[in-house]
Amino acid sequence: MLRILSGGLEIFSGLLLVALMLITGVDVIGRYLFDTPLSGAFEMTELLLGALVFAALPLVSQAGGHVEVDLLATVLPERIGVYLLWLAAGITAVALLFFAWQLYGLGLRQAEDGTRSISLRIPFAPIAFFAAASCFVAAIFGFVRAARK
Structure with a gap:
């Protein structure tokens, strides 16, 4: 199950990245060659970049790609290093679950208020x-x- 979810996030992240490149490319070409920038390109770029960050976050957690300082792990016995790994995973999980809770509440408020982006009117709740x-x-x-581990 986690492997399927991970693969889906990898594909989705790649699609978001391609969309960002296409929007930027079309906007730059339109702006400088035809004097007609892509309408809403800045807003689309902001939203897609935010989505890309959150799409890649689980992949970074799975790969252990977060910045880690292991000054103690190198001098302490391996058994204690395992406990430190679990402690770090626990603290990180608590922080991520807090963020999830806050973002879910934000989504509920945005859905209730009908909050949308300014120029393209894209809803923020999803x-x-x-x-x-x-x-x-x-x-x-x-x-x-x-x-x-």
Whole structure:
């Protein structure tokens, strides 16, 4: 199940990245060659970049790609290093679950208020819900990674 979810996030992240490149390319070519920039390109870029960050967050947690300072792990016995790994996974999971909870609440408020982007009128609630789910999945992936070590 986690492997399927991970693969889906990898594909989705790649599609978001391609969309960002296409929008930027069309906007730059339109702006400088035809004096007609892509309408809403800045807003689309902002939203897609935010979605890309949250789409990649669980993948980074799964791969252990977060910045880690292991000054103590190199001088302490290996047994204690395992406990430190679990402690770090627990603290990270608590932080990610807090973010998920806050983003879910934000999504509910945005859905209730009908909050949308300024120029393209894209609703914000689905993005907030996606970010909340992504933080939740990242917390799970972090624990799974700790359990494998």
